[in-house]
Amino acid sequence: MSNTLPTLRWGIIGAGSISGKFVGDLEIDRSSYAKANHQIVAVGSSSVEKAEQFIFKNLRKNSPKAYGSYSELFKDPNVDIVYIGTPHPFHKQPALDAINAGKHVLCEKPMTLNYKDAKDLIDAATKKKVFLMEAVWTRFFPIVETFKDLVHNKKIVGDIHRAFIDFAIKDFDELPSNHRLKDINLGGGALLDIGIYSITWARLGLDPNVGKKALKLNVVSSSVMDAGVDAISSAIITYPEIKAQAILSSSFWGNTSREIIRLEGKLGKITVFGKYASCPTKIKITFDDSEKEDITIEPPKDGFGYHYEADAVALDIANGKLEDDIMPLDETLLIFKIMDKIREQCGLVYPQEK
Ligand SMILES: NC(=O)c1ccc[n+]([C@@H]2O[C@H](COP(=O)([O-])OP(=O)(O)OC[C@H]3O[C@@H](n4cnc5c(N)ncnc54)[C@H](OP(=O)(O)O)[C@@H]3O)[C@@H](O)[C@H]2O)c1
Known part of the structure; x- marks a missing residue:
C-alpha cells in the first residue's frame, strides 16, 4: 500500500460471481502502476454465512466485516463506496439505499433495467451529492485508450464509415430455466447482459464524444426471442452526421471468434480482439497500401482488468468528482435510450416494469 496514493474503502453487495472477480482484482499487487489503494472493508449478503464464505474464497489480503444484510453495510461508517454486484433487477433498490445512506456507488452494468430507473438513480445521487457510476469496466482498459487515440485523434485509418461488432457466448440451451440470463424475472436476455458491450464498442469506435x-x-434492431427473453439481439446504429453505421450483435448461441470490432477506414482497418467483447487484449491495424506494414498492439495484462475502473473511481472521489469523465452518467442514459429502443422493437418488457 502506498502512502502517496488515495485510499478508497469498499463495501461489496451481493456475494456472487462478479463480486468475487472484482475484489480479486483489487487485491492484485500492482505497486508499479496502481493509481489508488483499495481496501475491502465490508461484504453484505443474504446471510452472514454466505458473506463469510465469499470472504474466505475470494480474499487473501483484506479481512472485511461480514454482514447478513445489505442495510447493515450501508450503516457502516468505514464504507466509502458500495459496489453493487447483484442481478440487474436488484441494482436499483440497494443503490438507492446506499445513496440515501450517503455512500458513493459503483453499480454493475446495466445500471438498471431501463432509462427511467437509471434517471431516478442519477437524480438521487445528484441530490445527495454522492459519486455514481455504471461499472462499464471495458472503457477503462489502457488498450481502449490506445484504440480511441488511434481511431479518433491519430485517424490512423482515416475516416471511418462502418463498424462490425459482435459479442456471443454459448450456450443458451444448456442453461437451467431459472438461470439469471434466461429468467425474465431476473432481467434475462442477451441485450442487457452482453449487448450493452456491443453498443459500447459502437460508441467507442464511431463517436469520439460521450454523454451530452x-x-x-x-437505431433499428431485430431480436430472436426464446424462453421469453432475447437470445439474440442485433442492431444497426446510424450516425447521419458522419455518414457511418455500426452493425452489431449479441447472442447467447455461438461464440465470438475473438474479433470484437472491425472498423473500416478509408486507409485500412482496425480490428480489436479479445476472448470476450468486455475484455479486449489486442489491436491489429492493416493498411490498404500493401507497402505499409501491419501494426499489432498487445500490451501485458494483470487479472481480469476490473482494477482499471476501480482506480478511476478512486481518483474521481479523491478529487471530489461526482461522476467520471470516461463513463459519465449521460452516457449511461444514452446507452439506455438505445437499449430501450431495441427492447421496444422486440416487445421485451420485464415484470418489474409493468
Ligand atoms: N462487469 C462484468 O464483467 C460482469 C460480468 C458478469 C456479470 N456482471 C453483472 O453483475 C451482475 C451480477 O451478475 P452475477 O453473474 O455475479 O450474478 P449472480 O452470481 O447470479 O448473483 C450475484 C448475487 O446477487 C444476489 N442475488 C442472486 N439472485 C438474486 C435474486 N433472485 N434476488 C436478489 N438477489 C439475488 C446474491 O447475493 P447475496 O445472496 O450474497 O445477497 C448473489 O450472490 C449482473 O447485473 C451482471 O450484468 C458484470
Whole structure:
C-alpha cells in the first residue's frame, strides 16, 4: 500500500460471481502502476454465512466485516463506496439505499433495467451529492485508450464509415430455466447482459464524444426471442452526421471468434480482439497500401482488468468528482435510450416494469 496514493474503502453487495472477480482484482499487487489503494472493508449478503464464505474464497489480503444484510453495510461508517454486484433487477433498490445512506456507488452494468430507473438513480445521487457510476469496466482498459487515440485523434485509418461488432457466448440451451440470463424475472436476455458491450464498442469506435456531446444517432434492431427473453439481439446504429453505421450483435448461441470490432477506414482497418467483447487484449491495424506494414498492439495484462475502473473511481472521489469523465452518467442514459429502443422493437418488457 502506498502512502502517496488515495485510499478508497469498499463495501461489496451481493456475494456472487462478479463480486468475487472484482475484489480479486483489487487485491492484485500492482505497486508499479496502481493509481489508488483499495481496501475491502465490508461484504453484505443474504446471510452472514454466505458473506463469510465469499470472504474466505475470494480474499487473501483484506479481512472485511461480514454482514447478513445489505442495510447493515450501508450503516457502516468505514464504507466509502458500495459496489453493487447483484442481478440487474436488484441494482436499483440497494443503490438507492446506499445513496440515501450517503455512500458513493459503483453499480454493475446495466445500471438498471431501463432509462427511467437509471434517471431516478442519477437524480438521487445528484441530490445527495454522492459519486455514481455504471461499472462499464471495458472503457477503462489502457488498450481502449490506445484504440480511441488511434481511431479518433491519430485517424490512423482515416475516416471511418462502418463498424462490425459482435459479442456471443454459448450456450443458451444448456442453461437451467431459472438461470439469471434466461429468467425474465431476473432481467434475462442477451441485450442487457452482453449487448450493452456491443453498443459500447459502437460508441467507442464511431463517436469520439460521450454523454451530452455525443453525435446524433438512430437505431433499428431485430431480436430472436426464446424462453421469453432475447437470445439474440442485433442492431444497426446510424450516425447521419458522419455518414457511418455500426452493425452489431449479441447472442447467447455461438461464440465470438475473438474479433470484437472491425472498423473500416478509408486507409485500412482496425480490428480489436479479445476472448470476450468486455475484455479486449489486442489491436491489429492493416493498411490498404500493401507497402505499409501491419501494426499489432498487445500490451501485458494483470487479472481480469476490473482494477482499471476501480482506480478511476478512486481518483474521481479523491478529487471530489461526482461522476467520471470516461463513463459519465449521460452516457449511461444514452446507452439506455438505445437499449430501450431495441427492447421496444422486440416487445421485451420485464415484470418489474409493468
Ligand atoms: N462487469 C462484468 O464483467 C460482469 C460480468 C458478469 C456479470 N456482471 C453483472 O453483475 C451482475 C451480477 O451478475 P452475477 O453473474 O455475479 O450474478 P449472480 O452470481 O447470479 O448473483 C450475484 C448475487 O446477487 C444476489 N442475488 C442472486 N439472485 C438474486 C435474486 N433472485 N434476488 C436478489 N438477489 C439475488 C446474491 O447475493 P447475496 O445472496 O450474497 O445477497 C448473489 O450472490 C449482473 O447485473 C451482471 O450484468 C458484470
